Amino acid sequence: MKLGFRDGVLYDDQRPDWDAAGPRPVSWALWYPAADDALESDIRERSWFRKAAVARDAPIRPANRPYPLVLLSHGTGGSAAGLEWLARRLVERGFVALGVNHHGNTGIEPYRAEGFACLWERAPDLSLMLDRSRDWLGDLAGRIDTARAFAAGFSAGAYSVMLLLGAVAQFSQFEPSRLKPGGPRGPREFPDLADHIPSLLRESDVFRQSWSRMSQSYRDDRIKAALLCAPGRSIFAFSEESLKTVEAPALILVGDADRAAPAEECSAWLHARQARSALKIFGGGLGHYVFVPEGTALGFAFAAELFTDPPDIERAAIHDETADLSAALFQHGDIRAIA
Numbered sequence: 505m506k507l508g509f510r511d512g513v514l515y516d517d518q519r520p521d522w523d524a525a526g527p528r529p530v531s532w533a534l535w536y537p538a539a540d541d542a543l544e545s546d547i548r549e550r551s552w553f554r555k556a557a558v559a560r561d562a563p564i565r566p567a568n569r570p571y572p573l574v575l576l577s578h579g580t581g582g583s584a585a586g587l588e589w590l591a592r593r594l595v596e597r598g599f600v601a602l603g604v605n606h607h608g609n610t611g612i613e614p615y616r617a618e619g620f621a622c623l624w625e626r627a628p629d630l631s632l633m634l635d636r637s638r639d640w641l642g643d644l645a646g647r648i649d650t651a652r653a654f655a656a657g658f659s660a661g662a663y664s665v666m667l668l669l670g671a672v673a674q675f676s677q678f679e680p681s682r683l684k685p686g687g688p689r690g691p692r693e694f695p696d697l698a699d700h701i702p703s704l705l706r707e708s709d710v711f712r713q714s715w716s717r718m719s720q721s722y723r724d725d726r727i728k729a730a731l732l733c734a735p736g737r738s739i740f741a742f743s744e745e746s747l748k749t750v751e752a753p754a755l756i757l758v759g760d761a762d763r764a765a766p767a768e769e770c771s772a773w774l775h776a777r778q779a780r781s782a783l784k785i786f787g788g789g790l791g792h793y794v795f796v797p798e799g800t801a802l803g804f805a806f807a808a809e810l811f812t813d814p815p816d817i818e819r820a821a822i823h824d825e826t827a828d829l830s831a832a833l834f835q836h837g838d839i840r841a842i843a
Contacts, residue, residue, distance in 0.1 A: 505537055505538075505565070505595065505596055506537070506538035506539065506540065506542045506544055506559050506562065506565070507535060507536075507537075507538060507544065507556055507557070507558050507559065507592050507595055508534075508535065508536040508537065508538030508539075508542065508558065508559050508560075508561075508562045508563075508564060508565075508595075509533070509534065509535055509536075509558035509559065509560050509561075509562075510533075510534045510536075510560070510561055510640075511531070511532060511533045511534065512531070512532055512640055513529055513530065513531045513532070514529075514530045514531075514532065514632060514633070514636055514640065515527040515528065515529055515530070516530055516628070516629075516632050518628075519625070519628065519714075520710050521710075522607065522608050522616050522618045522619065522708075522710055522711075523710075524709065524710045528625075528629075529607055530604050530605070530607065530629045530632055530633070531584075531604065531605045531612065532584070532602060532603065532604045532605070532633060532640060533584040533585065533588075533591075533602070533603045533604075533605075534600065534601070534602050534603075534640070535558075535588070535591040535592055535594075535595050535600070535601045535602075536564055536565075536571065536595060536600040536601075536644070536648070537564060537567075537571070537595055537598075537600075538559040538562040538563065538564065538565055539559075539562060539563040539564065539565050539566070540565065542559035542562035542563065543559055543562070544557040544558060544559045545557055545558070545559075545560070550802055551585070551800060551802065551803070552799060552800060552802055552803030552806065552807060552810070552811075553585060553586065553588065553796070553797035553798070553799065553800065553803060554797055554798040554799065554800055555585070555588050555797070556588070556592050563643070564643075564644055564647050564648075567647070569649075570646065570647055570648055570649040571598065571599060571600040571647060571648050571649065572598070572599050572649055572652070572653075572654065572834060573599070573600050573601075573602060573648050573650055573653045573654070574591075574594055574599050574600070574601045574602070574653070574654045574655065574656055574830075574834065575602055575603075575604075575630045575634075575653055575654070575655045575656070575727070576590065576601055576602065576604070576655075576656055576657070576661070577603075577604070577606070577626060577629075577630060577655070577656070577657035577658070577660075577661030577662075577664040577665055578603065578605070578606070578610065578657075578658060578660075578661050579658045579659035579660050579661055579736075579795075579796075580609055580620060580623070580659060580660035580691050580693060580694075580736075581609060581610070581615060581620070581691070581692075581693030581694070582610065582611055582658070582659075582661075582796070583605050583610050583611045583612050584603030584604060584605050585603075585797075586658070586796050586797060587601075587603050587656070587658065587661075588603075588797060589796075589797045589798070589823050590656060590823065590826065590827060590830075591603060593823060593824065593826075593827035594827060594830070594831065596827075597828075597831040598831075599654075599831065599834065600648050602633055604629045604630060604633060606619065606625070606626040606629055606664075607625075607629075608620070609623070609626065609660070615693065615694055617694065617697055617700035617701070617704060618704060618708070618710070618711050618714065620678075620690065620691065620693070620694045620697050621676050621678065621679070621697060621700070621701055621704070621711075622676065622711070622714040622715065622718070623660055623663055623664070623673075623676070623677075624667060624673050624714075624717065624718055624720070624722065625714055625717075626660070626661075626663075626664040626667075627664050627667035627668050627722035627724075628722060629664075630655065630664065630665075630668060630724075631668065631722070631724045631726075634650050634653060634724070634726055637650040650726075651726060652726060652728055653726050653727055653728065654727065654728060654729050654730065654731075654834045655668055655669075655727045655730045655731070656730065656731035656732075656733070656830060657730075657731070657732060657733065658733040658734060658795045658796070659733070659734050659735065659736045659764070659765065659792070659795075660736055660738060661733070662732035662733060662734065662735035662736070662739070662756075663735060663736065663738045663739055665727075665730045665731075665732060665754075666730075666735070666739065666742065666747075666750075666754075666774075667722040667723075668722060668723065668724045668727045668730070669723065669727060669730055669750045669751075669752050669754065670723040670746060670747075670749050670750045670751070670752075671739075671742040671743070671746050671747055671750065672719055672720075672721055672742065672743045672746035673718055673719055673741045673742060673743075674718075674719060674741055674742070674743050675718070675741050676701070676715075676718065676741065677737060677738045677740070677741055678690050678691075678697045678698045678701070679698070679701055680698050680701060680702065683698055691736075692764070721746075727752060728752055728834075728837060729752055729753045729754070729755075729833050729834055730752060730753075730754045730755070731754075731755050731826075731829075731830040731833070732754055732755065732756045732757070732771075732774070733757050733758070733795040733826070734757070734758045734759065734762055734764075734765050734770075734771070734792050734795055735756065735758075735765060735770055735771055735774055736764065736765040736770060737765060737769075737770060739770060739773070739774050740770075740773070744777055747774075747777040747778055748777070748779070750778050750779070750780070751779075751780065752780070753780040753781065753782075753833060753837065753838060753839045754778060754780065754781040754782075754839075755781070755782050755784070755829060755830060755833050755839065756774060756775050756781055756782065756783045756784070757771075757784050757786065757795075757826055757829070758770070758771040758783075758784075758785055758786070759785070759786045759789075759790025759791050759792065759794050760785050760786060760787050760788070760789065760790060761789045761790055761791050762790070762792045763791065763792065764791075764792035765792055767785045771783055771785070780839055781839065782839040784829070786822060786825075788814055788816065788817050789813075789814040789817070790813065790814070790817060790822065791813070793809070793810045793811070794813060794817075794819055794822050795826070796810055796811070798811065798819050798820060799811030
């Protein structure tokens with residue numbers, strides 16, 4: 505099957521960017537089944553990630569019914585490209601995948617403390633794509649089902665997806681009052697995050713407005729099921745009462761040697777508090793970053809820790825199994841389908 509690809513930017517007029525200079529940008533990337541006669545070409549940009557050839561802006565492959573849509577949310581400091589491995593595998597299994605880059609919390613633009621502290625702003629980025637589907641569908645209108653969608657997220661992306669399912673945040677993970685003495689003051693990508701929060705609360709109207717939205721509900725009932733890959737410690741901010749209200753089925757996947765988000769500490773905690781979830785722990789010494797793409801030579805040169813797995817583990821095989829399990833969930837809408 506040929507892999508179609510399109511990208512663009514929407515602007516959320518209801519929320520400002522972190523500089524208060526204009527509306528919040530939501531850049532997006534779409535992967536879909538391309539027409540059989542589409543011409544694919546390799547991605548020319550240098551990247552840390554291995555990527556498949558794509559047919560840019562190609563017509564969509566004809567089908568008897570609209571393709572089901574999966575929204576993708578990247579990990580903190582990552583990008584939609586970091587979930588290309590899942591997107592193209594979902595396309596092979598009959599879906600369309602739409603990823604977004606979360607402003608201030610994505611590697612495609614300078615990191616912002618605001619974007620790392622206010623993770624709840626990520627969920628409306630995904631709902632915006634459904635609300636404003638006419639703005640990106642173009643000639644794909646009627647070919648993709650945006651009324652009933654699914655969602656998948658990695659690490660902080662799993663947090664974003666849980667907000668869409670109905671989880672409600674009570675606090676921000678690295679706000680100073682919640683830190684343990686000698687403990688981390690920010691994530692790997694922004695290690696001094698906590699030190700920025702007090703001054704932002706004093707000096708930034710945009711930040712204060714976002715902070716006031718922390719405990720809003722971002723539930724979106726158009727999301728019918730979800731894949732949660734290695735949810736991080738940010739999930740502990742969720743109200744346990746709100747987790748009891750989550751109705752959509754969720755599949756939680758994690759590696760048994762995940763040090764960033766240990767399986768028993770994070771994934772098992774989340775699984776135990778949802779009525780309709782399934783948990784699978786991949787064995788073999790798999791870490792947190794098994795859910796990022798396979799690395800190129802450039803990627804290994806600059807960040808080998810992101811791409812190195814135990815010698816007997818094939819990352820592509822884990823990716824294949826992840827896509828199989830999530831496709832089964834999305835097709836049947838029941839966690840029993842993947843048991």
